[in-house]
Amino acid sequence: MQSLRDLLQEAQKNGVAIGHFNISDLVLLKAVFAGAQELKLPVLVGLSEGEREFVGVRQIAALVKSLREEFDYPIFLNADHTHSLAKGVEAAKAGFDSIVFDLSALPFEENIRQTKQAVEALKAINPSMLVEGEIGDIGTGSEIHDHAPDLKKGLSTPAEAKQFVDGTGVDILAPAVGNMHGMLMSMVEGETKKHLDIERIGAIKKAAGVFMTLHGGSGTDDGDLHKAIAGGINIVHVNTELRVAWRHGLEQGLAKHPEEVVPYKILPPAVDAVKEVVLSRLRVFNGGRHFAQGV
Ligand code: G3H
Numbered sequence: 001m002q003s004l005r006d007l008l009q010e011a012q013k014n015g016v017a018i019g020h021f022n023i024s025d026l027v028l029l030k031a032v033f034a035g036a037q038e039l040k041l042p043v044l045v046g047l048s049e050g051e052r053e054f055v056g057v058r059q060i061a062a063l064v065k066s067l068r069e070e071f072d073y074p075i076f077l078n079a080d081h082t083h084s085l086a087k088g089v090e091a092a093k094a095g096f097d098s099i100v101f102d103l104s105a106l107p108f109e110e111n112i113r114q115t116k117q118a119v120e121a122l123k124a125i126n127p128s129m130l131v132e133g134e135i136g137d138i139g140t141g142s143e144i145h146d147h148a149p150d151l152k153k154g155l156s157t158p159a160e161a162k163q164f165v166d167g168t169g170v171d172i173l174a175p176a177v178g179n180m181h182g183m184l185m186s187m188v189e190g191e192t193k194k195h196l197d198i199e200r201i202g203a204i205k206k207a208a209g210v211f212m213t214l215h216g217g218s219g220t221d222d223g224d225l226h227k228a229i230a231g232g233i234n235i236v237h238v239n240t241e242l243r244v245a246w247r248h249g250l251e252q253g254l255a256k257h258p259e260e261v262v263p264y265k266i267l268p269p270a271v272d273a274v275k276e277v278v279l280s281r282l283r284v285f286n287g288g289r290h291f292a293q294g295v
């Protein structure tokens, strides 16, 4: 089976991006896997520190490994937004394929220093683990926010991107390019969209010369996503949209079976609702090309 690095290279060549979907229970994992399988596309499943705390680090590693082996399928596991080396080491030892080592809240020089140390320590445990570093400010969590934060001052520059990549040795860079974690209610209702600084993405890619991830994919304009991918984005993260679908699906399942107590009879609408989001986002990330290729 091709490695995650090989698949990223292939995605880059084909002008498409790999979808990264956050999960924190079996409903979400089933839905993400079913969506990817239906379109025959490789997929990344990610869990932040909080999501890992809930599911279990070794438990999710075992689940994803079992899907990969039983179905001979390119599903990969990412330790999303990891803020300490100890948590990174835990994920590396459990067999995660990649990590987002996120010290973007620290002063820039300190972010470089500690990320470099993390790259060395994590690759000593697993040389093929891909390490992503983060720069700039893209706001807080994958939740519904009351106000849009002012992220203009935290936008990444091409010079910073180059300095960070050269100084750390990261495989993947996550810059701040107008993206933001979470959604406003107007985005959940489909009235507004996030927009990206496309020119900045192209300039950062040229300067940094590594794979690039776009965080905060939920609620982003489809056209902007196409342009961002054409400009050098190789992975797109989506979380809040899945969480919203999960909740709506769950409510639907409970409303449909008001007296039911059997989880596997209540939960299928939640799986279906999340899967629909996964399918529609994967189609955008692949610009319609996935049907020709497949895994
Ligand atoms: O790492 C997770 C993502 O960046 C998700 O962002 O909740 O805005 O989709 P989102």
Ligand code: ZN
Residues within 6 Å of the ligand: 081, 181, 215, 216, 237
């Ligand atoms: Zn993120």
